[in-house]
Amino acid sequence: MPDAAHVIGIKLSYNRHTAVLTDFAGNILADTALPTTQAVHSMPQLMEEIGALIDRILAESGKALADIRAVGIGMPGIVEFDTGTIAWSALLSERDQNLRAAFATRFDMPVYIDNDANMLTLAELWFGEGRQKSDFAVVTIENGVGMGLVLNNRLYRGARGMGLELGHTKVQLDGALCRCGQRGCLEAYLADYALAREAATALGPGTDTPQSSQMLLETLFQNAKAGNRAARTIFERAGRYLSVGLSNVVQLFDPELIILSGSGCNTTTFMPPKC
Ligand SMILES: [Zn+2]
Structure with missing residues (x-):
């Protein structure tokens, strides 16, 4: 019913x-x-x-x-x-x-409150690409970098229900400042706000509102497509850091499938290679 x-x-x-x-x-x-x-x-x-x-x-x-x-x-x-x-x-x-x-x-x-990447991962497990998989990861790239993980057909949350914060794993000692207050987090190099911060350096400053940040990113993307060297370098560096993050996920969990999703990218899936 x-x-x-x-x-x-x-x-x-x-x-x-x-x-x-x-x-x-x-x-x-x-x-x-x-x-x-x-x-x-x-x-x-x-x-x-x-x-x-x-x-x-x-x-x-x-x-x-x-x-x-x-x-x-x-x-x-x-x-x-x-x-x-x-x-x-x-x-x-x-x-x-x-x-x-x-x-x-x-x-x-009743209200159920969860990390957005965990909810997306449950959706993939129940209705999406993960239905036939017992072990898979979802990595989201939006204004932050999120992750959800399914192990043995169940969402894994950690002891206190707040694990799998891929965006706040460290990829650089004493590196770029993250919004969480720590330094060198993956999302400080990869998330929308990090790219917008870099864009302000390369293309001139914007103000800190969601709308201006999105416009700055769009301008950065158009400049990169048109061949602007500084703009391309920002995306290339973000791509390298994303590769490091995904490689660490593969090394740690050996997932059958990784689903890349979120407003920062077109949803795509790939099978991690054996190494
Ligand atoms: Zn952080």
């Missing part, structure tokens, strides 16, 4: 938040998006945007809040799945914020 329950799935991100409303069979009945009002949020500001997104998708689907059985929220950052605590996220101005508790002050229904 598809009508037995309805759920809302939300993805929070740097540029815009998106939501889908599905029935119990997983059929998408409505989808919507809202631009973010700022790059970095306090928890109340983030809850305002989540509330506005839920209002909008209910209005567009013709459903009422009482029709919704549960909400799932995926967001970038280090998310403690068991408690709903966000240990760190580039979307939040403070560390160790409990999104589940904040959600409960406004909505009286």
Whole structure:
């Protein structure tokens, strides 16, 4: 019975938040998006945007809040799945914020909060390229670098539910400053914000808003395609760091398949070579 329950799935991100409303069979009945009002949020500001997104998708689907059985929220950052605590996220101005508790002050229904790459990995496991695979990895390249891992047909989260932070593995001692506060993280060389930071150096400065960062990246891409040496070097270096990251994933986990996904790339899959 598809009508037995309805759920809302939300993805929070740097540029815009998106939501889908599905029935119990997983059929998408409505989808919507809202631009973010700022790059970095306090928890109340983030809850305002989540509330506005839920209002909008209910209005567009013709459903009422009482029709919704549960909400799932995926967001970038280090998310403690068991408690709903966000240990760190580039979307939040403070560390160790409990999104589940904040959600409960406004909505009286279950909420499942996870790292966005983990949710994408579950989608690949249940519906996508990973259905026939017992061991595979998903690497996402967006405004950060994320990863999800399936071992023995199950999503692996680590002891506290916040492992597999590929973007914050170190690829350079005392290297580039990462948004997490540490130095030399993979995403400090590879993520959208890192490329935008480099682009500002190569092409001139932009301001720090999601929109200007996206425009700067687009300009950088066009310049690289047109043969601009500095722009090409930025992408080539990012590609080398991505190779290092993927090579480490292969060496550690020997996955059957790696799925590259996220708004920073067209989704692609490849079978790691034996070495
Ligand atoms: Zn980092």
